[in-house]
Amino acid sequence: MLSIGWFSTGRDQAARDLLQVVYRSICSGEIPESEISFVFCSRNRGESTESDLFAEIVDSFKLPLVTFSSATFQAERREKGLQEERKGRSKLIQQWRRDYDREVMRRLGEYDIHLYVLAGYMLIVGEEMCQKYDLINLHPALPGGPKGSWQEVIWQLLENRASEAGAMIHLVTPELDQGPPLTFCRFSLRGEDFDPLWQDLEKKLQVRPLHEVREQEGETNLLFRKIRRQELAQEFPLIVTTIGALARGEIAIKNKQVVTSRGEVLQGGYDLTEKIGQKSMINISH
Template sequence: MYQFGWFSTGRGKGSRELFKTVLDGIASGQIKNARISYVFCSREPGESPETDRFIELVKNSGVPIVCFSYQKFKGDRPDNDVDEPLPEWRLQYDRHVMELLKDYNCDLCVLAGYMLIVGKEMCKKYNMLNLHPAAPGGPKGTWREVIWQLIDTKAKETGVMMHMVTPELDKGPVVSYCRFPINGRYFDAHWQAVEGMTADEIK
């Protein structure tokens, strides 16, 4: 049986829907001979109402869940720039995660709303697939960051992709992707409303 590890920060409805969709796909046989062997969440109960809903959903599904708070581990340390190498303390967080997960088996880890950059040691240990809200060569970062970059560049199209995780943010080998336009009847009025404005001005 093919086993998935599921990594998420559980920040919102999208994280819950992704998890439920895969569970339903396994139950219906659309995803054959597979199971989610565990979920790892980078928040703990009580940190966020949205994450608490995600944790409750996972527990109710019967899938084992392991939680380890990134924010508590981080403490007062500043966030590092996404284009800079991860500092030692950040790599240490990944090491703690790997220690917590050592008794679980998986063939592929799926990053579905996991809001942390994965360090090189974790990349070497696991096969990891990331869901990214932009097409190959498109903006990096979270879906919100991607949207602001698309607005700033007055993009005419965008996309989504699944790619293998490497230490370089959102630049691993592409597994699958699609592109779609963001102009035309459903978008033109929105573009006109922000014409001549930067993303910072809109914010």
Template sequence: MRFVQERIERGLLDARIQFVFSNRAQGQAQGSDGFFDLVSSYNLPLVTRSSAHYRRSRSSSGLTWAELRPEYDRLVLEDLEDFRPDICVLAGYMLIWGAQMCSSYPMLNLHPALPDGPIGTWQNVIWELIRQRATRTGAMIHLATEELDRGPVVSYCSAPITGPDFDQEWLALAELDLEEVRASQGEDLSLFQQIRRAEYRREPYLILETLRAVAEGRVQVKDGQALNASGLPLASTVPPGLCLDEEIDRAMAADGSA
């Protein structure tokens, strides 16, 4: 949020943030409290409804979270009924959106893998890339649907995970049992950390450049589809989505981050 808001304030993105929503409440966790302070510093409207508190309040009902979820989503929609955003961005939001939420707002979700890459958490993605001995990593923005990490792809970026910075790490792993390495070293594995950095440093630029593409009309989101400027589905490209590698490389170079 800081990355995008600062560029809005600098006139680098023709957009504004209408509101920020969190499924945590003030005082629930140190990390989210710090985020709320950041939102407040920008004078942005903050709306919160704790999903954890809601579940506890309904614990006596005997209903599962799946059964309670539609009511929780309905309450969230009521909380947000005064806002009319053109697009919403899910970032660090760990609840899978249900059908009612997906149909109410066009939601952009960040997933730390290429369009044809692994699904799941970023940790799972990296381990799968290592298992496959992949040559590239990346991230994508897709429309949020009820199907985890598999909504229509809007945009993506990629980065190599071979070459001088990686070859020694791949070589060191070649003769080892991956499951034993994962159990003994876990995320401290140097190759794991390097792959994460290669992808993670591009994430905020992917969000920014995707929002810029939407603001400029190069990407349209209509009726659950991601379309190009001509109104053709981006799903028809191979791989699907708008590749933003060039735009991200230029932006990172301008920031001295390349």
């Protein structure tokens, strides 16, 4: 039985949708021999409407919910004298994050977990937690592709006139979005659905630079929105298929490396493009 620890900040609909998709895939047997042993949320009940809705979903699934507010913890540390100053600010930030991680690990000590999934977890995990836990994270880009938030990734794709995009699941390391990839899938940014939108963008760029298009249109830009919809259509199947592959032993995490069923180190990740195709497992309105 693959035991899963689920980490989220529960800040939006996508966080709720992702938990529901994986939970239902476990119940249906699409992800075999697995269970979500607990859900950890970095916001307390009553802290925000969105995270309260997330907690309601967890409760409806009768899953253990552990909450510990990172915002409250940071505020309390400041009151105890860890005021952020210009000089040494980076060190102080590292201190409270390290101490927060340690308290999280203490609170989760009773659970025996094989795999920890970061799913909309809005904190950078420190070195100690990365060493102790096998943590995986969803990133909306191919291995070696753009870093940062999904918004930043898409704008980089536009800036680079990228011909393809995708998503990956990677091992979490203290270096943001740079851990070894477990799995990935790719999709084309060319063809009849995309070409007219690229042509429209090029016309706009003849008049003003991309940063002005970004400032003026933001996420309403049609090409931006098209790429985001395609990413979402890949991300949910990718995480379900990845956890399923781990549960079946097709791949495994050993000594912070991704290995095949034969124990060979898997370089560059497991390509799941064919398995996932272009299907969407959930209708999400954005």
